[in-house]
Amino acid sequence: MSIANATTTAPAAATAAATPIFPSFEQVYQGLAGQIGMLRQMAPKPTKTDEKRLQGAIDTLIEETNADEAVWLESCIHCGQCTNACHYFQATGEAKYAPMRKMDLYRRVYQLEISPMRWWHRLIMKPVKLQDFADASELIYDSCSECGRCTMVCPMGIDTASLVHHMRSAMVAAELVPPELAALRMEQKQMGTVFGSSPEALKKLVETIREQAGVEIPLDKDQAEVMVLSSAVDLVANGNGLLATAKIMNHLGIDWTLRSDGFESANFGLLSGDMSLWKQQADPIIAAAQKVGAKTLVIAECGHAYPALRWNPMVSGGELPFEMMYMSEFLGKQAKAGKLHLTPFEGKVTFHDPCKTGRRGGAFDEPRAVLAEMDADLVEMPANKEYNWCCGGGAGIFLLEDATRLRDESFKIKMREVNESGAESVVVSCASCRLNFESGRQKNHWDKKVHSLVELVADHLIDDPASLPSSNRQAAGEAQGARP
Amino acid sequence: MSLLEFARGPAIHAALIIMAAGIALRLIGVLVLTRGADLSRPRDAFGNFKGYRTVFSRAWPSGEFTTTTRYQTVVAYLFHIATLLVVLGIVPHIEFITSLTGLSWPALPNFLGVALGTLALASLLALIGRRLAKPAVYNSTLGDYVTWVIVALPLLTGLMAFAHVGPRYETMLALHILSSALLFAYMPFSKLMHAFWFIFSRAQSGLAYAHKGVRI
Amino acid sequence: MPNEPTLGGLLRSQGVSRRAFLKFCSTTASLMALPAGIAPAMAEALSSARRPSVIWLSFQECTGCTEALTRSSAPSIESLMFNFISLDYHHTLQAASGDAAEHAREQAQHDNAGKYLVLVDGSIPLDEHCSTVAGISNLAMLKEACAHAAAVINIGTCSAYGGIPMAKPNPTRAVAVGDIIKDKPIVNVPGCPPMPLAITGVIAQYLTLGRLPELDHLGRPVAFFGENIHDRCYRRPFYDRGEFAETFDDEGARKGWCLYKLGCKAPIAYNACAHIKWNNGVSFPIQSGHGCIGCSEPRFWDMGGIYDSVAKGNFGDGAKLGAAAMAGAAVGAGAAVLARRKKTRVAEEMHGSE
Known part of the structure; x- marks a missing residue:
């Protein structure tokens, strides 16, 4: 379901600066918006019996509940302060979007299955039904971006976002993931790609950038100081993202690479709540970075990729030979080190x-x-x-x-x-x-x-041989080598 | 056995036993659960301990939320402080605590006790008033209302007994002790356990965020 | 004793002026919450009243109640009043003994059937062998004496509520009169001992108005037991200000501060001590520096130590609380361990199936 064919088949333009190679982000958004509509039809249908789906959801919560989650579930006093922090509540004023309610179903499962009072709760509470999970979908997906703002105001400091995340895991087991995320999750789980991006699409994009923008992307180098990730959005729609990344890396004269065996930042395991897919997606990236002997792994501008990799609780970050950082972090460190020189920004x-x-x-x-x-x-x-x-x-x-x-x-x-x-x-x-x-x-x-x-x-890069068209790449290479 | 004898004897004794057992049960039953492991590398190698600050810093809302939470914060503080001072400050309570623990401290004069009790009750009314006025914000459950009543009763009966108004003193005292007994027995099985949870809950979040270099 | 004198004649013969007698009547009337205008009528009625027959039964008691009434420091109108009634049986006071004494009682019961008063001090053991008079168990004697009585007046806490003999562990299975006698009007005049004026006040009202006084829920005359000692105590302002004696010889004690912390039971005790006082209005326990022990209240002996303040729980020490916490912790730990096992099992099943 590639939506970027137009970009890869764009006519070669020798004068890249004059004619844009890639569509503007406005067009990217419009194209992507159309694609997203199609995701709903591609969503997989539930395969398990209702009993198994319910049991799976409950078992997932049992497995993912530690003392921390239990304490948070126990702590809510319905003081209502979280409503002040939540953009969905503030925008609608509707009671159901109050952050505290997003943990209600989780709490019920906790009370029935894990709480030290569970035998008592089983006497006084109704068992949880699959429909309860279905009804909670709006609270767990549509109205919680897991932004954590409610934690900032909660007098108990409850980390509602992490509780919602566990609920998303349960929803995966219950096969109740919203169709769009379910479709992308299945694609990533089965094919390792999202939005039809693939190593081949990556190679094509790298080619396009080299041919049309004259910017070299060192794809699949065996050894590199810095390994950079891309994302499906870059590959299938916004080629400018990767182009910009390449320009900067080359400008800085960094020994970097992009690996076709580990380039995807997007992680629909994390977004849908599928812990095993989360890990399945993170592992090859980590392996690739280790293989090339990277000292730094730069995560593309894809917000959730940061927690998916940098803060992945399943990956022992302290034992890895490289540092993981977000694109903005990488750029900031370069700027702080005085290596990034930019022209002024107006306004x-x-x-x-x-x-x-x-x-x-x-x-x-x-x-x-x-x-x-x-x-x-x-x-x-x-x-x-x-x-x-x-x-x-x-x-x-x-x-x-x-x-x-x-x-x-x-x-x-x-x-x-x-x-x-x-x-x-x-x-x-x-x-x-x-x-x-x-x-x-x-x-x-x-x-x-x-x-x-x-x-x-x-x-805003200050012109430098590294960013010159391909004809001058020889000189750029020399300049790169001259840099400390 | 008169009502007062029942209240001072078996009722309060049973309530305290239930409370002691219940608090221990619920705290231990939760805190002994498995601990999750976050294997990711902390932003600052020794920064995580800074997360414990949240236990204290969250005592007052940050500037960002000062305006929106002002009513709730101020009234809740009035309630908690007034209640705490009454619970720990007036002679009969100190006498009761002394008889259990042997500890004692100087008491507040009675007029202050009455004033603080009134303040506590008034703030509790202010809280329920707002809860009723803003149903979408509070999403109240039956438990919220039951808890409110169970907290309000000892304050009301205590104030009446202390000020010697209403029915005969020994009846009022008995009702006060009985309502307190109800509160004690109810406490471990209700949201009143936040008296303990807040420490753990805040610390956990503080640590989780400090791990990422974020101060909350 | 002279036969059939009137009280007026008796008092005059004892040198009590009419003025003093009127004063007693109006005091009694006001204490009993009777209309003020009734004092002269009361004096008139009392002056000309004939001696009523009274049978005084003493069971498990200490004679303190009799002492309080008869051993006042100076002869009081109360004690004279006591002399006035035809005390046909009182085994401590009467001169007769043995069969003669018992015969006097039986005679009085027979002669004044339906009209005589029974005054009781002391509780009645249901283990009948524990207390007998002339071979008759207290229980049997009470039932027999009350069978034809007009009314029963319980003098002191023992007969009113069981008192000290009934205190835990109550070895004699002592009970109050009211637990046995159900078909006669009963007035409780509790106290350990009761105030003499309360005893005579009840009798005076019965003699003059022919009826018993208004009673509270514990069968006590409201006139004497309607008010809380704490509310009437002259040390109450110290309580309100939070000024308490902490020990019996500290500055607070010397300054006459409130005795609440030293176990004063005034807040839950109802009696006339604080305003009528004892020994002709000289003093009462709190004034003398000791807290009220609440002796006019049922089971006062079992309501915590007399030096424990009323706020203290009455359930011994807190040892059971510690044990309960341990038990709760153990159950909690057990529940958590089971939850951990369940989690492990669930994880194995889930990942096994994948």
Whole structure:
């Protein structure tokens, strides 16, 4: 289901700078939006009996519940504070979207199966039914981007997002994953790809970039200091993302590679809640990075890929010979080290911290360091960094048709925040956020510009032999070698 | 056996036994569950312990939420502080605690006890008023209302007994002790356990986020 | 004793002026919450009243109640009043003994059937051998004496509520009069001992108005037992200010602060001690520096130590709480271990099936 055929068959243009090789992000969004509609028909149908699906959901929760989850489930006092933090509740004011309710079903299962009071609860409570899980789908997928903002206000500090994540695991076992995520999960599980991306598509894109933009991408090198990931969005739609990455890496003169045996940042195991797929997707990437002897693994601008790899609790990060970092982190470190030199950015700009890399990832300073390198007039939104409002499209919600209203309504909070900051443009560093911003921008005829950090950096590189067209690559190679 | 004898004797004794057993059961029954392992490398090798700050820092909402949570925070603080001072501050309570533990400390004058008891009851009314006025925010369950009543009763009866108003003192005292007994016995099996959970819950989240270099 | 004198004549012969007698009547009337105008009528009725027959039964008791009434420091109108009644049987006071004494009782019961009063002090052992008078068990004597009585007045906490003999472990299986006699009007005048004025007040009202006083839910005359000692205590302001004696010889004790912490039971005790006081209004226990022990209340002996404040739980020490916590922890740990096993089993099944 490639949606990027048009880009790969684009006529070769010798003058890349004049004619865009790849469609604009506006077009990318429109093309992708059409594709997403088709996902619903491709969703797999349940294969197990209702009893097995229910048992699987319950067993999954039993398996995933540790003392931490139990304490959080025990702690809620229904004080209602979380409603202040949740963009979906704030956008709708509907009781059912109160974050505290997103753990109600989990708590019931916990009380019946794990709690020290379970024998008592079994006397007074009705057993959980498959329908209960089906009914909870709206709370677990459509109205929770696992952004963790409610944890910031909860007097008990309950990590509702992680509880919702366990519920998503249960939903996988119950075969109740929303059709869009279910389709992508099945694709990734069975074919290892999403949106029809593949090593072949990667090779094609690398070719296209070399031929048309004159930018070399060292694909499948045996040894490299830095291994860079891409993502399906780059491969099948937004070639500019990979192009920008390549420009920057080459500009910095870094010994880097992109591996066709481990390039996909997107992880629909994490998004749908399938822990085994999560691991299945992460393992080859880790193996590839080890194989090439990388010291750094750079994760593409794909928000959930950060927790999927960097914060993967199943991967013993401390024992790996390389560091994992997000694109914005990598760029920020380069900027802080004085290696990244950029032309000035005009106008007021604000930075939107993706939930997965910000509040739930901790990469706050680095993207700002990059903007500082451009002498950008950075203004912060009223709620920023740890308190940043989710754009409303995270954790796969951008893909869910059923969540359209929630997504659109909650985006208005984001628009208000950006407007209040006084910025003329917003920089994001997450494909999901960017797609959702683009969607909101178009639907609301919003006058703000939305930039991707990596593409912005590529556009502001101070001209250097490394980024010159292919004819000058020889010289670029020499320059690269001369760099420390 | 008069009501007071029943209250001071078997009722409060049974309630305390249930409370002691119940709290231990629920705390141990949860805390002894398996511990999840996060194998990922912490952002800062020794930074995780900073997460324990959350146990204290979460005592007051951050600036971001000051306005939206002001009512709930202020009234809840009034309630908790006034209740704590009454529970630990007035002579009859200290006498009761002394008889159980041998510990004692100076008491507050009675007028303060009455004032604080009134304040506690008023703040509890303010909380239920808001809970009733904003059903979407609170998503109240039957348990929330039952808990409110069970918490309010000892305050009301205590205030009446302490101020010597209403029925005869020994009846009021008996009702106060009985309602307290109900509260004690109910406590381990209700959301009132947050008196203990908050420490663990905050610490867990604080650690999980500190692991990623985020201060919450 | 002179035969058939009137109380007026008796008092005059004892040198009590009419003025003093009127004063007693109005005091009694006001204490009994009777209309003020009734005092002269009461004096008139009492002056001309004929001696009523009274049978005083003493069972498991200490004679303290009799002592309180008869051994006042100075001869009081109360004690004279006591002399006035025709005390046909009181085995401590009467001169007769043995068969003669018992015969006097039987005679009085027979002669005044339906009209005589039975005054009882002491509790009645259901283990009948524990207390007998002239070979007759207390229980049998009580039933026999009350059979034709007009009313029964319980003098002291033992007869009213069982008192000290009934205190745990109650070796004699002592009970109160009211537990046995169900078909006669009973007035409880509890106290250990009761206030003499309360005894005479009840008798005076019965003699003058021909009826028994209004009673509270514990069968006590509201006039004397309607008020809480704590509410009437002159040390109450110290309680309200939070000024307490901590020991019996600290500064607070010397300054006369509240005795609540030293176990004063005034807040749950109902009696007239704080306003009528004892020994002709000289003092009462709290005034003398010792907390009230709540002696006019049922089972006062078993309601915690007399030096334990009323707020204390009455269930011994907290040893069982510790044990309960241990048991709870053990059950909790067991539940958690079972939950862990279940989790392991579930994980094996799930991954085995994949």
